[in-house]
Amino acid sequence: MIRIAIQAKGRLNEDSIRLLSEAGIRIDESKRMLLSRSSSFPMEVLYLRDDDIPQAVADGVADLGIVGLNEVAERTFDLEIVRKLGFGRCRLCLAVPKSVEYNGLAWFEGKRVATSYPRILAKFFTEKGVRADIHDIAGSVEIAPSVGMADAIFDIVSSGGTLVSNGLVEVETVLASEAVLVANRSLSEEKRAVLYEILFRMDAVERSRGMKYILMNLPQGKVDAVVRILPGMKSPTVLPLAQKGWCSLHAVVSEAEIWEKIVQLKELGAEDILVLALEKMIP
Numbered sequence: 449m450i451r452i453a454i455q456a457k458g459r460l461n462e463d464s465i466r467l468l469s470e471a472g473i474r475i476d477e478s479k480r481m482l483l484s485r486s487s488s489f490p491m492e493v494l495y496l497r498d499d500d501i502p503q504a505v506a507d508g509v510a511d512l513g514i515v516g517l518n519e520v521a522e523r524t525f526d527l528e529i530v531r532k533l534g535f536g537r538c539r540l541c542l543a544v545p546k547s548v549e550y551n552g553l554a555w556f557e558g559k560r561v562a563t564s565y566p567r568i569l570a571k572f573f574t575e576k577g578v579r580a581d582i583h584d585i586a587g588s589v590e591i592a593p594s595v596g597m598a599d600a601i602f603d604i605v606s607s608g609g610t611l612v613s614n615g616l617v618e619v620e621t622v623l624a625s626e627a628v629l630v631a632n633r634s635l636s637e638e639k640r641a642v643l644y645e646i647l648f649r650m651d652a653v654e655r656s657r658g659m660k661y662i663l664m665n666l667p668q669g670k671v672d673a674v675v676r677i678l679p680g681m682k683s684p685t686v687l688p689l690a691q692k693g694w695c696s697l698h699a700v701v702s703e704a705e706i707w708e709k710i711v712q713l714k715e716l717g718a719e720d721i722l723v724l725a726l727e728k729m730i731p
């Protein structure tokens with residue numbers, strides 16, 4: 449049994465559950481408790497605040513975790529970052545009131561900067577040789593300059609809308625973040641094997657993303673020409689039809705190219721073209 453910690457509620461919760469479910473790991477949300485067992489995979493899911501996930505995994509309370517890279521970087525626990533997951537994208541940025549004349553990092557010298565990410569910011573300022581005064585505050589960082597608590601902020605930005613509505617402009621990006629799968633550094637061999645199984649399944653889903661399964665009927669004489677424009681995983685599958693001189697051809701095509709391919713296929717005499725969704729691809 450392997451245990452994974454995911455965010456109980458918030459921005460990463462839904463995508464974390466979706467990722468597990470695409471890998472065939474179903475969790476019954478209606479019967480959800482702090483710790484729930486998957487009905488389809490030997491896994492327990494522990495629901496936590498995202499702030500607590502890095503420590504839970506580092507301490508071995510959970511074997512795996514799904515959490516923002518920003519939290520991993522801030523908490524500084526020794527964790528294995530297994531892979532980036534492509535959701536929860538955001539960046540940690542320095543922002544200043546739009547009225548100031550910003551002239552580069554030297555502007556921050558001696559300034560008060562409010563943030564909930566003091567360690568990441570302190571490391572950045574040290575690397576850049578800037579001496580600023582870091583104010584560690586728990587929330588509502590973006591209003592700190594307007595109430596006189598700080599001269600600037602260091603916070604998470606995704607669209608930038610919150611900054612604009614608080615009269616701030618983004619001036620430096622310090623960390624690009626997204627959700628990551630993390631693991632305890634000393635997983636047992638059995639647990640590592642389960643982790644590899646999960647990664648294998650995630651890869652299969654990932655590979656199929658943006659891909660479509662296409663099938664069509666085709667005059668036998670056109671097969672070679674069609675194979676040239678539809679390479680497929682190895683090469684397209686060709687099956688005979690009951691009607692003499694015709695066959696059915698199946699292939700995998702990237703969604704981005706699908707319309708262009710359909711035009712070419714029709715010109716070559718393909719008929720009854722079907723495009724189907726692809727869920728998993730295992731080479």
Ligand code: ATP
Pocket residue numbers: 455456457458459460496497498499515516517518519536537538604605606607625626627
């Ligand atoms: P919790 O109750 O679990 O502590 P939280 O309020 O700290 O939740 P959320 O706002 O749900 O956290 O954000 C979780 C993660 O989502 C962030 O740590 C970050 O990695 C990512 N994220 C993506 N876009 C944004 C955004 N615009 N603002 C904040 N976080 C974002």
Ligand code: MG
Pocket residue numbers: 497498499
């Ligand atoms: Mg949090």
